[in-house]
Amino acid sequence: xxxxxxxxxxxxxxxxxxxxxxxxxxxxxxxxxxxxxxxxxxxxxxxxxxxxxxxxxxxxxxxxxxxxxxxxxxxxxxxxxxxxxx
Amino acid sequence: xxxxxxxxxxxxxxxxxxxxxxxxxxxxxxxxxxxxxxxxxxxxxxxxxxxxxxxxxxxxxxxxxxxxxxxxxxxxxxxxxxxxxxxxxxxxxxxxxxxxxxxxxxxxxxxxxxxxxxxxxxxxxxxxxxxxxxxxxxxxxxxxxxxxxxxxxxxxxxxxxxxxxxxxxxxxxxxxxxxxxxxxxxxxxxxxxxxxxxxxxxxx
Numbered sequence: 514x515x516x517x518x519x520x521x522x523x524x525x526x527x528x529x530x531x532x533x534x535x536x537x538x539x540x541x542x543x544x545x546x547x548x549x550x551x552x553x554x555x556x557x558x559x560x561x562x563x564x565x566x567x568x569x570x571x572x573x574x575x576x577x578x579x580x581x582x583x584x585x586x587x588x589x590x591x592x593x594x595x596x597x598x599x
Numbered sequence: 600x601x602x603x604x605x606x607x608x609x610x611x612x613x614x615x616x617x618x619x620x621x622x623x624x625x626x627x628x629x630x631x632x633x634x635x636x637x638x639x640x641x642x643x644x645x646x647x648x649x650x651x652x653x654x655x656x657x658x659x660x661x662x663x664x665x666x667x668x669x670x671x672x673x674x675x676x677x678x679x680x681x682x683x684x685x686x687x688x689x690x691x692x693x694x695x696x697x698x699x700x701x702x703x704x705x706x707x708x709x710x711x712x713x714x715x716x717x718x719x720x721x722x723x724x725x726x727x728x729x730x731x732x733x734x735x736x737x738x739x740x741x742x743x744x745x746x747x748x749x750x751x752x753x754x755x756x757x758x759x760x761x762x763x764x765x766x767x768x769x770x771x772x773x774x775x776x777x778x779x780x781x782x783x784x785x786x787x788x789x790x791x792x793x794x795x796x797x798x799x800x801x802x803x
Contacts, residue, residue: 535680553690560679589663
């Protein structure tokens with residue numbers, strides 16, 4: 514059975530979008546109920562940097578994946594067990 | 600030294616002096632952050648273990664590798680955003696004590712914020728409570744301010760040095776009452792202090 518990894522990328526991007534939305538809501542609360550001060554600005558930028566870093570790191574780790582090409586739907590631990598049964 | 604008058608709150612009067620601004624003890628947020636960092640590190644540790652002990656992730660174009668990396672990334676993003684949320688929740692919870700009133704602003708989730716106010720003359724009793732090993736060692740706990748009205752107590756949770764703060768609130772209350780009496784404007788509406796049978800003494 515073959516599957517296009519692009520599907521997993523879409524699911525991942527939906528997850529990222531949700532977390533970014535949550536982050537924006539947090540920033541909104543900080544701005545609405547507090548005032549701009551060094552701790553709020555520094556913390557917000559540190560976390561923004563972390564989020565960008567995680568997403569960028571993920572993309573770097575997956576740069577060899579050809580998202581549109583179908584790949585074999587096989588998991589090593591499942592397949593090796595099946596092979597042993599044969 | 601922190602300039603307490605920089606703390607803004609709605610309805611601040613021109614001659615109102617901020618005496619104390621309290622947040623929860625930092626250990627409260629540190630505990631939450633450590634838990635979330637641990638959650639964020641789990642997929643990295645699993646990834647490293649799988650890399651060291653198996654050859655499952657050697658092929659960087661395999662389905663398993665894609666799934667593992669995407670899942671680990673989502674878990675780390677979740678942990679990061681939740682740490683930011685925990686910090687926001689900590690930062691936006693504040694109790695401001697002025698020479699005239701107490702303002703409690705609490706963030707209870709993303710879309711729930713409560714701001715309560717208590718005038719100094721409404722205070723009936725102030726008690727503090729330190730419960731548990733860590734609070735005893737690090738000197739943090741709760742302060743309960745009892746009002747004349749039959750309503751929930753005004754509670755400060757997990758604040759530093761609760762005994763000292765409770766005593767300071769009582770002193771501010773007494774000062775406020777005596778100042779008003781001296782000025783001949785003591786509020787006749789202040790009800791007499793009831794026998795606080797079920798309340799621990801202030802500064803407990």
